[in-house]
Amino acid sequence: MADAIHINRRVRENAENLSAALQGHMLKVFAPDARKELRLFGAGEAASLLGISPGFLRKLHFDNRIPDVHTTPGGRRHYSATDLMEIRRVLEASAKTPGTYLRGRRPGDKVQVLSFLNFKGGSGKTTSAIHTAQRLALKSYRVLCVDVDPQASLTTLFGYRPEYDFLHSGTIYDAIRYEDPLPFSEIVQKTYFTNIDLAPGGLLLQEFEHETPRALIANIQPPFFARMAAALQEVEADYDVIIFDCPPQLGYLTMAALCASTGVLITVIPNMLDIASMSQFLQMSSDLLDVVSDAGASMEFDFLRFLINRYEPNDGPQQQVVAFLRQLFADEVMVAPMLKSTAISDAGLTHQTIYEIDRTQFHRNTYDRAVHSLDLVNDEIESLLQDAWGR
Known part of the structure; x- marks a missing residue:
């Protein structure tokens, strides 16, 4: 027992030290007010x-x-x-064709809700989600980012400190919890990025996973799979696109996001271990989706796509895996892969994205290659949205 107490104390000390160091890093990077600003x-x-x-x-x-x-x-x-x-x-x-320069929803268009997900951590979900959100925002779309992951990486990238800013309230959990949920509008945060709002994540979200089994027994309505969609109804008229960054697990939170989605993007790193993991993820997903569909959930998507992530074009085995996926899933594999780039990972060291950071911070070719790759991916996603709206 003494050893267990010692280990527990040491883990707590490590957590507190790391949290303090991260806070110091944030203050140093974004001094004096620890909030980000978008460059010109x-x-x-x-x-x-x-x-x-x-x-x-x-x-x-x-x-x-x-x-x-x-x-x-x-x-x-x-x-x-x-x-x-x-x-x-x-x-x-003065445009001859409506929507030439303001490309979002028109009267009669439904809001597009995209889920970025995979069962395996480190597959690039958050990186993909935030770059897509920012590219769409820069092209005039009104975007709401919803951080459904208790680890709250997406929230952190927007310059917030979840462990401080939303320690007790103000996350998605407060809008979908079973007891006295808050109106969704009360948890939405304006961000430094024009056209993007954020519904933050945080550790409190894990409570939803713990409380849902009891709520199912008690038959609390709406059920877990409908709570996200029901909460979003209050604000969806304010946005063209809603983007979910899902946790790397197939739990109640992921299922709730899926049941609110109109499109799904599954991120895939092209190696056989990740493909094997994705196979298990797809099998489990189909089984669980059958269950919630039988319970009354709407499970119709406008599109489902596999997004190749961290792709290295000169890597022979990766080329073989991508060819295998294209043969297997055909048009459901996106044409444009997201290339592996030191520029993307280096930008992340200061909690920034490629669209935020200045080109002068990198070797010009490295930066241009990363931006070109991201633009191709995100413009393909934009085309999927436009197609869903019948344009």
Whole structure:
């Protein structure tokens, strides 16, 4: 017993020391207020995001059709995400085809709800989810990120400290708990990233896994698989896309997210151990989905895709695995893989993404290669959303 108490005390000390160190790191990276800010975009980046040429962007300024933006002493213009939205509104007002520059929902379109998931940890779910959210936001979509993982990595990437900021309340758990749930709008946080709101995750979410068996016995309504969708109804009109970052386990939280989803993206690292793990995940998923479907859950998705993650094109075995998956699942494997990149992992050291960090922080070719890969993936996802809306 003495050894057990010693081990328990040591684990607690390690947890407290690590938490304090992470807090210090966050304060150092984002001093003085420990909150992130989105960088400005150069004229070339801005034009690319708007879908116009740099020359046309300059002409818009020359003709005084768009507001002034930050300009350096050397005459270079830099655009905030808010600037880009203002320009989009101006361009959309004179566009021949509706939705050319403001590409989100139109009257009659349902909100698109995407779940990023896999049974295996480290498959790139959070990285994929946040880059997709940011790319869509920069292209004018109103996005709600929902962190369904008790580890709250997505919440951390948005500059929050879950163990401090949401220690006692304010997470998804408070909106879907069985006793006195809060309105969903009360837990939604504005983020530093224009067009993205966040429903935070945190350790309290684990309570949902513990409480659900008792709730099933007590027949508390709505049941676990319907609680997420029911909670989201309050705010879904405010968004074009809702993105779930699911935990690396097939528990009640993941099932609740799936039952609220219109699309599913399963991240896959192309090696046989991960493929074997995914096989087990798919089998378990199908069995559990049958159970909740029989219980009354709606399980119709607009699309399901496998997203190849951390792909190394020059790796022969990986090429073979990808070819195997494409032969097996055909069009359900996304055309564009997400490449393995030191730029993505290095950006994560400062809790940033490729879309946030400045190009000058990396070797130009490394940065451009990572951005190009992410853009291809996320633009393919955007096409799936547009197809689901019948466009």
